[in-house]
Amino acid sequence: MGKTLAEKVWDEHVVRSTPGEPDLLYIDLHLIHEVTSPQAFDGLRLAGRQVRRPDLTLATEDHNVPTIDWDKPIADPVSKTQVDTLRRNAEEFGVRLHPLGDVEQGIVHVVGPQLGLTQPGMTIVCGDSHTSTHGAFGSIAFGIGTSEVEHVLATQTLPQAKPKTMAVTVNGSLPAGVTSKDLILYLIAQTGTGGGQGFIVEYRGQAIEELSMEGRMTVCNMSIEWGAKAGLIAPDQTTFDYIEGKPEAPKGADWDAAVAHWKTLVTDADAHFDKEIVIEAADVTPFVTWGTNPGQGVPLGANVPSPEDFEEATDKVATEKALEYMGLQAGTPMREIKVDTVFVGSCTNGRIEDLRLAAEIIKGHKVADGTRFLVVPGSVRVRNQAIEEGLDKVFVEAGAEWRGAGCSMCLGMNPDTLAPQERSASTSNRNFEGRQGKGGRTHLVSVPVATATAVRGTLSSPADLVPATV
Amino acid sequence: MEKFTTHTGVGVPLRRGNVDTDQIIPAVYLKRVTRTGFEDGLFAAWRNDPDFVLNNAAYSSGSVLVAGPDFGTGSSREHAVWALQNYGFKVVLSSRFADIFRGNSGKAGLVAGQIDEKVVERLWVYLEDNPGGQITVDLESKTVTTPGGEVEDSFDIDDYTRWRLLEGLDDIGITLGHEADIASYESGRPSWKPVTQHA
Numbered sequence: 001m002g003k004t005l006a007e008k009v010w011d012e013h014v015v016r017s018t019p020g021e022p023d024l025l026y027i028d029l030h031l032i033h034e035v036t037s038p039q040a041f042d043g044l045r046l047a048g049r050q051v052r053r054p055d056l057t058l059a060t061e062d063h064n065v066p067t068i069d070w071d072k073p074i075a076d077p078v079s080k081t082q083v084d085t086l087r088r089n090a091e092e093f094g095v096r097l098h099p100l101g102d103v104e105q106g107i108v109h110v111v112g113p114q115l116g117l118t119q120p121g122m123t124i125v126c127g128d129s130h131t132s133t134h135g136a137f138g139s140i141a142f143g144i145g146t147s148e149v150e151h152v153l154a155t156q157t158l159p160q161a162k163p164k165t166m167a168v169t170v171n172g173s174l175p176a177g178v179t180s181k182d183l184i185l186y187l188i189a190q191t192g193t194g195g196g197q198g199f200i201v202e203y204r205g206q207a208i209e210e211l212s213m214e215g216r217m218t219v220c221n222m223s224i225e226w227g228a229k230a231g232l233i234a235p236d237q238t239t240f241d242y243i244e245g246k247p248e249a250p251k252g253a254d255w256d257a258a259v260a261h262w263k264t265l266v267t268d269a270d271a272h273f274d275k276e277i278v279i280e281a282a283d284v285t286p287f288v289t290w291g292t293n294p295g296q297g298v299p300l301g302a303n304v305p306s307p308e309d310f311e312e313a314t315d316k317v318a319t320e321k322a323l324e325y326m327g328l329q330a331g332t333p334m335r336e337i338k339v340d341t342v343f344v345g346s347c348t349n350g351r352i353e354d355l356r357l358a359a360e361i362i363k364g365h366k367v368a369d370g371t372r373f374l375v376v377p378g379s380v381r382v383r384n385q386a387i388e389e390g391l392d393k394v395f396v397e398a399g400a401e402w403r404g405a406g407c408s409m410c411l412g413m414n415p416d417t418l419a420p421q422e423r424s425a426s427t428s429n430r431n432f433e434g435r436q437g438k439g440g441r442t443h444l445v446s447v448p449v450a451t452a453t454a455v456r457g458t459l460s461s462p463a464d465l466v467p468a469t470v
Numbered sequence: 471m472e473k474f475t476t477h478t479g480v481g482v483p484l485r486r487g488n489v490d491t492d493q494i495i496p497a498v499y500l501k502r503v504t505r506t507g508f509e510d511g512l513f514a515a516w517r518n519d520p521d522f523v524l525n526n527a528a529y530s531s532g533s534v535l536v537a538g539p540d541f542g543t544g545s546s547r548e549h550a551v552w553a554l555q556n557y558g559f560k561v562v563l564s565s566r567f568a569d570i571f572r573g574n575s576g577k578a579g580l581v582a583g584q585i586d587e588k589v590v591e592r593l594w595v596y597l598e599d600n601p602g603g604q605i606t607v608d609l610e611s612k613t614v615t616t617p618g619g620e621v622e623d624s625f626d627i628d629d630y631t632r633w634r635l636l637e638g639l640d641d642i643g644i645t646l647g648h649e650a651d652i653a654s655y656e657s658g659r660p661s662w663k664p665v666t667q668h669a
């Protein structure tokens with residue numbers, strides 16, 4: 001019997017396999033940031049151990065760095081300690097670091113792909129759950145905890161039980177104006193936040209093949225939000241074209257050898273998935289969340305649901321709690337929900353295509369009175385590219401705040417946070433209670449919805465905008 | 471890592487499902503560079519509520535947490551495990567754990583035992599009827615019991631994690647025992663695989 005893509009990549013990385021024990025997997029790339037690494041390096045030091053492969057390790061600063069005044073000392077003392085600790089550790093253990101101010105600094109999951117370090121058929125780990133982003137290239141990529149970070153630093157391997165495999169097939173093309181973010185929010189709403197638990201999910205089908213690499217990254221990024229261990233997409237010409245010429249991409253004969261191998265990384269026709277889900281791309285519309293987990297979403301054109309809409313008692317309670325936290329009335333049209341802050345950024349939607357799309361939509365419009373629009377590029381490279389294309393001017397002219405690179409309001413560890421009860425429309429990936437700041441209320445949205453919302457001040461899609469006069 | 475064979479301690483009924491890692495320890499508490507001191511962030515938002523279970527003196531010294539389904543969903547932050555351990559928890563029982571949380575627990579030495587939803591309910595009832603009541607968790611026999619035998623049932627934990635916890639074995643040490651396998655794997659890796667440093 002044939003193998004699935006995930007099984008092929010897995011099998012290529014097994015260092016040691018013994019019945020009754022997890023496989024020992026070799027790790028091709030280990031990404032590191034300031035928040036989940038200090039204790040790992042501390043552990044190495046305590047045990048007198050070294051980093052086995054500094055040349056397969058890359059560090060950057062992203063989670064708690066400020067997005068304004070980044071050339072000044074970091075004001076928050078604890079954030080400063082973490083960043084300083086990372087810098088010391090990188091130096092002591094010989095790890096390549098892209099610190100604040102460096103042209104390659106940014107969110108780990110934006111930096112890996114743009115450097116060309118993320119390639120098909122790899123195993124990639126990072127102490128951050130959205131490592132699944134890199135699966136867009138046909139890699140097995142997943143988040144790990146700090147003890148595992150220490151394990152990979154010391155051994156370049158990780159003991160892992162082989163997950164089950166699932167296929168999500170998306171038939172047909174996404175309708176115009178619908179993005180991959182809407183697709184993944186729709187999928188999570190269908191399956192629930194636990195629907196992918198225990199699986200490596202392969203996204204396939206026409207709609208997936210038609211996505212750009214950045215769109216694919218958005219889908220894989222949110223795999224973890226429906227519980228999957230990892231998400232991946234078979235590499236194809238779109239993938240190869242994206243990687244070719246990137247700083248760390250293979251060159252010359254190496255390139256040919258790499259591509260020849262990458263082309264074998266597809267699920268065999270006779271392979272078996274443990275589970276399969278099929279969805280029709282035509283059913284997907286602009287999708288937004290109303291609750292406090294990413295599965296609590298509805299089409300933008302729908303109303304806030306009522307606890308009565310659910311059959312299970314736990315769902316009724318969860319809905320009631322979520323509505324209370326979110327300050328929403330059941331039955332309110334989603335489009336009438338007023339938003340205080342709009343955030344475009346994060347490893348879900350902070351890449352250049354996202355910024356281009358946002359700029360295209362807001363051009364000639366103004367941010368609504370009483371609404372704050374934060375545009376945060378995922379990396380310095382993305383930022384510079386946007387400036388080169390004049391996107392920064394479009395944002396500033398519209399009244400948006402144009403920031404430096406980092407995770408920013410995705411998780412509210414840096415100064416970019418929501419105030420209690422403040423409501424956001426956010427292109428990030430989590431709407432948990434307090435995620436963007438204590439008491440903050442988050443609606444997860446796509447880039448077009450975020451941008452149109454910034455203009456109208458209420459949840460909107462570009463179709464709701466009066467055409468700009470430019 | 472200390473060996474874990476059996477533990478008896480005060481049980482804490484946490485009547486909530488889907489306890490995500492942002493509830494266990496909000497991100498603002500993650501800014502430490504040590505492995506200790508995270509107890510102050512444990513369930514930080516809920517601890518402002520006087521009715522929250524850990525604010526009840528009978529349960530505040532708890533070491534066995536009994537939680538609803540889907541415990542530990544959300545982020546990979548291991549601080550969630552440390553916060554529970556720093557507070558004094560040795561065991562978490564739930565009918566369903568998020569994968570990363572379960573993995574992190576095993577590595578740090580926190581027992582994450584999976585029990586049937588009905589057993590969770592019975593433990594909740596027992597602990598609510600007997601505030602400060604104890605639970606014994608025996609890793610050898612994979613059983614949870616209350617002193618009077620009100621609840622007596624088994625829990626699930628994967629064999630490998632159980633073995634490591636029983637032996638108190640450090641994961642990295644085990645892997646480094648297979649150094650020769652790692653070196654031999656490395657010698658066969660294709661030369662075009664990317665590196666972050668160039669000689």
Ligand code: SF4
Pocket residue numbers: 062063107108109128130346347348406407410411428429
């Ligand atoms: S942008 Fe958000 S989800 Fe992505 S790495 Fe940063 S904190 Fe994690």
